[in-house]
Amino acid sequence: MSLSDYNGLVQSIENWSKRDDVSNMTDDFILLAENEINKGLQLRTNEKRAISTLNTDDRFLVLPDDFLEMRALRCTDGGQFYDMFYRAPETMNILGTAGRPFFFTINNRIEFDRIPDKAYVMEMTYYVGLTPLSSTNTTNNVLTAYPDLYLYGCLSELHKWSRDEDTAVYYEQLFQERLATANAQEKRGRYGPAPAMRSEGPTP
16 A cells, blocks of 8 residues: 555554554554654745734734744835844843834734834745644645655654654654755755855866
8 A cells, every 4th residue: 555645654554563453543643743743844835925914003913823833924114025033932022112013923923022103014924734634634745745754753653652662763763864854855945956066277
């Protein structure tokens, strides 16, 4: 069975682990692996854009329902775009005067560093989580592009569950290596390959 859909992944988990007594646990292993994938994988196809207006009576914006992680945030003022800069919640300094916001932080909402002096259009680019696999949703863009990431993540979780620490560590290392490779591949897809190095004059 091909490792291209939910049923194939479930079968591969059993085949690779050489266990036939985990069928009632595979959904848990998949869910736990998906949590780790969501934390570490920045997939280009999981990027979305949203536009909101920050009004003069508030310095908060509601997060999109499918928000996972912010990639970029900027505001529009007089036809010009201005990048907003992130600050950790504990380091955010709230200004007492109204004006164009400069910093933002994220709690359960987007919080800006000051009340705006006029309405500003905010454009955010953010990551959404992957669509979870199930018997009714049998595939998603991560499984299609990086099936081994799913497999190694699930096998790591299986062996954690079975208290086989050495094997769990082995598959966790494979998972992290594949995660790094996937992120590098996504970055190349976004920006293209690194420019070739050139030297002037004859090559020694």
